[in-house]
Amino acid sequence: MGMTMIEKMLARKAGLPQVAPGDVVTVEVDMCVLIDLQFATLWMQPSRIHDPDKVAVVMDHAVPAPSLKDAEGGPRARKFVADFGIKRFYDVGRHGICHQIIAENGLARPGEVLACTDSHTCAAGAYNTAARGLGPAEVYSILCTGSTWFQVAPTVRYEFGGALPESVSGKDVFLHIADAYGDAVNQNLEFGGSGLASIPVGDRRTIATQAAEISADFATFGVDDVLRDFLDRHGVTGYQAAEPDPDASYADVRRIDLGILEPYVARPGTVSRNGVPVSQAERRRIDQAFIGSCANGQLDDLRIAAGILRGRKVADGVRLLVTPASQEVYREAMRRGYLQDIADAGGVVTNSTCGACFGYHMGVLGPGEVCLTSSTRNFTGRMGSTEAEIYMASPATVATSAVTGVITDPRSLTS
Amino acid sequence: MTTTIRGRAWVFGDALNTDAMYPAFAMKLDIPEAAKHVFYQVRPGWTSQVRPGDIVIAGKNFGLGSSRPVAQLFRHLGVAALVAEEFNSLFLRNAVNAGLPALPAPGVTRLFRDGDQGCFDIATGTYRNETTGATGQARPLPPLVLEILASGGVLPRLAEQGYLPAELADVLRSGAIPADAGSGGA
Numbered sequence: 001m002g003m004t005m006i007e008k009m010l011a012r013k014a015g016l017p018q019v020a021p022g023d024v025v026t027v028e029v030d031m032c033v034l035i036d037l038q039f040a041t042l043w044m045q046p047s048r049i050h051d052p053d054k055v056a057v058v059m060d061h062a063v064p065a066p067s068l069k070d071a072e073g074g075p076r077a078r079k080f081v082a083d084f085g086i087k088r089f090y091d092v093g094r095h096g097i098c099h100q101i102i103a104e105n106g107l108a109r110p111g112e113v114l115a116c117t118d119s120h121t122c123a124a125g126a127y128n129t130a131a132r133g134l135g136p137a138e139v140y141s142i143l144c145t146g147s148t149w150f151q152v153a154p155t156v157r158y159e160f161g162g163a164l165p166e167s168v169s170g171k172d173v174f175l176h177i178a179d180a181y182g183d184a185v186n187q188n189l190e191f192g193g194s195g196l197a198s199i200p201v202g203d204r205r206t207i208a209t210q211a212a213e214i215s216a217d218f219a220t221f222g223v224d225d226v227l228r229d230f231l232d233r234h235g236v237t238g239y240q241a242a243e244p245d246p247d248a249s250y251a252d253v254r255r256i257d258l259g260i261l262e263p264y265v266a267r268p269g270t271v272s273r274n275g276v277p278v279s280q281a282e283r284r285r286i287d288q289a290f291i292g293s294c295a296n297g298q299l300d301d302l303r304i305a306a307g308i309l310r311g312r313k314v315a316d317g318v319r320l321l322v323t324p325a326s327q328e329v330y331r332e333a334m335r336r337g338y339l340q341d342i343a344d345a346g347g348v349v350t351n352s353t354c355g356a357c358f359g360y361h362m363g364v365l366g367p368g369e370v371c372l373t374s375s376t377r378n379f380t381g382r383m384g385s386t387e388a389e390i391y392m393a394s395p396a397t398v399a400t401s402a403v404t405g406v407i408t409d410p411r412s413l414t415s
Numbered sequence: 416m417t418t419t420i421r422g423r424a425w426v427f428g429d430a431l432n433t434d435a436m437y438p439a440f441a442m443k444l445d446i447p448e449a450a451k452h453v454f455y456q457v458r459p460g461w462t463s464q465v466r467p468g469d470i471v472i473a474g475k476n477f478g479l480g481s482s483r484p485v486a487q488l489f490r491h492l493g494v495a496a497l498v499a500e501e502f503n504s505l506f507l508r509n510a511v512n513a514g515l516p517a518l519p520a521p522g523v524t525r526l527f528r529d530g531d532q533g534c535f536d537i538a539t540g541t542y543r544n545e546t547t548g549a550t551g552q553a554r555p556l557p558p559l560v561l562e563i564l565a566s567g568g569v570l571p572r573l574a575e576q577g578y579l580p581a582e583l584a585d586v587l588r589s590g591a592i593p594a595d596a597g598s599g600g601a
């Protein structure tokens with residue numbers, strides 16, 4: 001019987017002709033990405049590792065160090081990369097959020113396996129990579145041994161048709177899927193179809209990233225001309241893409257007409273069956289607007305935000321925080337004037353880090369506050385107080401709402 | 416290793432996420448301090464009631480969220496096993512890798528109430544509520560997972576295989592520090 005995209009990848013990496021849901025397979029891991037937090041608590045340097053060329057270390061979650069504990073992690077990370085000759089080290093100044101660094105530096109390759117200590121590692125599925133977030137102990141184990149195991153889960157395929165309308169982004173596609181179909185616990189997601197061509201690679205990454213929010217295992221996209229072009233530009237060559245067999249067996253196949261989608265917002269707590277088109281949403285007053293994170297701090301996101309904010313002002317009583325996903329995004333956004341537009345409008349541009357996304361530093365919410373975020377996760381308490389409410393939407397919706405002060409459809413803004 | 420786990424049950428609801436068990440502010444604390452905040456939103460004060468050997472039983476989509484090492488906190492509190500209607504796979508892996516048994520058991524929350532005595536065999540999947548006499552059957556954990564648990568988690572296993580400096584391997588074997596290698600992501 002045929003295999004789905006992820007089954008193809010896992011079978012290949014396990015050296016098996018065939019895998020099926022339920023199978024437990026041991027696979028070789030092509031790239032193992034460690035993050036700063038791993039070094040901050042209980043780090044112990046191994047006596048040997050599998051292969052320094054298959055390791056990257058990214059300083060992202062808590063940089064520059066907001067606490068003594070994080071500050072103590074930095075030197076351990078630097079010692080580790082020096083001792084083992086790890087070349088892919090993204091220290092403060094050439095850093096970025098791990099999933100952005102993975103994208104910019106071509107660390108995720110089609111048909112290969114990538115592991116990282118952040119739960120949104122499924123992001124790299126946008127590049128046809130079997131990528132997963134794993135716990136620190138497991139990533140450590142992969143660092144040492146170069147392999148790990150997976151239990152193959154059933155796959156749900158999303159077949160995109162039509163084309164993405166103007167002002168509708170990957171975030172909206174995801175929020176629609178999460179609202180319409182709910183959780184995907186112990187399922188893999190696969191995305192393809194003729195409509196894929198209208199979804200830019202950055203937006204595909206937003207969708208893949210957020211698969212973690214509906215509890216999915218892997219989330220992978222097929223390889224098309226748009227992706228091939230992206231990979232070429234990032235120096236990714238000589239790969240063996242994984243495409244599903246025509247007779248692959250799916251838990252479900254769901255058709256999405258991109259052409260009829262509109263901007264969405266998820267209400268506080270979860271994205272699962274908790275969204276609504278912004279046009280029908282309550283016009284809730286907001287205290288904080290956040291554009292950032294691995295999902296939506298990309299250059300295109302900043303371009304869209306700057307376009308909306310140029311010549312406008314952030315509403316009184318609203319804090320707009322903008323966090324570029326990497327130092328490279330920051331520098332390019334500065335060169336292109338996006339940061340100027342954002343700051344002129346009254347927004348605060350921060351250095352690249354995870355920061356407000358996980359309520360750790362730079363933009364923690366207080367009790368009773370309402371935040372509209374373009375980041376990845378809207379759990380209660382995620383960004384600070386458990387008495388704060390977190391709505392989630394696209395950068396366009398967040399920027400527009402920062403200007404009006406209430407949750408607002410980006411299509412309603414007149415020039 | 417014995418694959419049978421006996422203990423007092425604590426029963427929780429659906430979709431308990433990692434941020435509810437290991438909030439960001441607790442990530443700035445050491446493990447013993449951080450462990451005081453497990454379930455701080457859903458059941459404040461629980462960490463002073465839980466006793467070593469207790470079993471946490473949860474509903475669907477247990478552990479949705481981050482890779483942060485929540486299992487370390489449960490181990491610190493002495494929790495003997497996690498059982499749930501359904502686990503987020505990352506959360507289940509993290510538990511197993513930390514040496515904490517985690518058994519998916521559909522239907523389990525209907526058979527248990529807080530304080531009931533439970534007995535779970537992770538190798539056969541059979542379980543029993545010793546207070547009420549009700550029994551259930553889950554799918555046994557795969558052999559590879561049982562092996563990791565028998566080693567006490569991945570780190571003791573790596574120590575056995577010589578990946579860790581000898582002094583650390585000794586400390587790990589003594590169980591003096593939790594079997595983890597750093598804090599997880601978000």
Ligand code: SF4
Pocket residue numbers: 061097098099118119120292293294295353354357358375376600601
């Ligand atoms: S930005 Fe948020 S979701 Fe993305 S890697 Fe950082 S903490 Fe995780």
